[in-house]
Amino acid sequence: MAEEVTRVMVAVNESSIKGYPHPSISSKGAFDWTINKIVRDNVSAFNLLFLHVQVPDEDGFDDMDSIFASPDDFKNMNQRDRIRGVHLLEYFINRCHEIGVVCQAWIMHGDPKEVICHEVKRLRPDLLVVGSRGLGPFQKVFVGTVSEFCWKHAECPVISIKRKPDETPQDPVDD
């Protein structure tokens, strides 16, 4: 049967709810699903690749508190974003380490859907897993969905894992 490991790319992002770089509900759901339903106890047969795409404009909702007065302020902001991204990836790497599955993780900047498809092209994983908020058609018009774009354009099979209804926050656009 298959000789090489199955390489699963998981696109992860921060929660829009909490103040600290926790993973979003849908990222966490996508990861848990991948481990529980696909990897299971066959940990040596899979590699996980965690990609976090930071969106410069939307990343820190506490930018409201920022006053930019000098180039250093921007430098500090970039530094803070970097730290938040690293913390996020640390969560997933720690989980993989506990489970015993080999992984790697990295941060990119740009439009998540474009960057994810570009990284799929570059790294050729066997499978891309993305979380989805499971929004209705009306909400999608305004917020767009990364998962739908990736499903259509990524050059590998894509699984989109919808958030469980009981985990949906009060505002379903939050995650």
Place this chain on the structure above:
Amino acid sequence: MAEEVTRVMVAVNESSIKGYPHPSISSKGAFDWTINKIVRDNVSAFNLLFLHVQVPDEDGFDDMDSIFASPDDFKNMNQRDRIRGVHLLEYFINRCHEIGVVCQAWIMHGDPKEVICHEVKRLRPDLLVVGSRGLGPFQKVFVGTVSEFCWKHAECPVISIKRKPDETPQDPVDD
């Protein structure tokens, strides 16, 4: 980790090219991918559920040869369809048996995309795998795609496995 087996539903159909009930190129590709990339050698952790949906009007392209003169002619046709469907499922069941993965298979009638989503609702698999011809947007307008409908409407995660470019027949609508 996960205690229960992972139940993977695979939607399969006949080839439109050959005269005998061989699986379509994309069904075979979806099955091979599932075994090689997901199940691997962890065969006791997965159950495969093969669903074949027969479309009464499109099923036998050799209906051109059929002359219907009595109710028995329809009965014979139904009987022939049944045999073709059983042969198709036999291929996948034999493959699973060789590999050592538990499976079951059944035939339904109707519009494949609707029936597949209905069966997902009824049986609640962990994952639905469908083959896809990987048609372009222009071709899709005329032939529709089961995979896209299922991805949007099935109440479980869906993977669509695109046919490999080197397996695409002369007419890409064929499969």
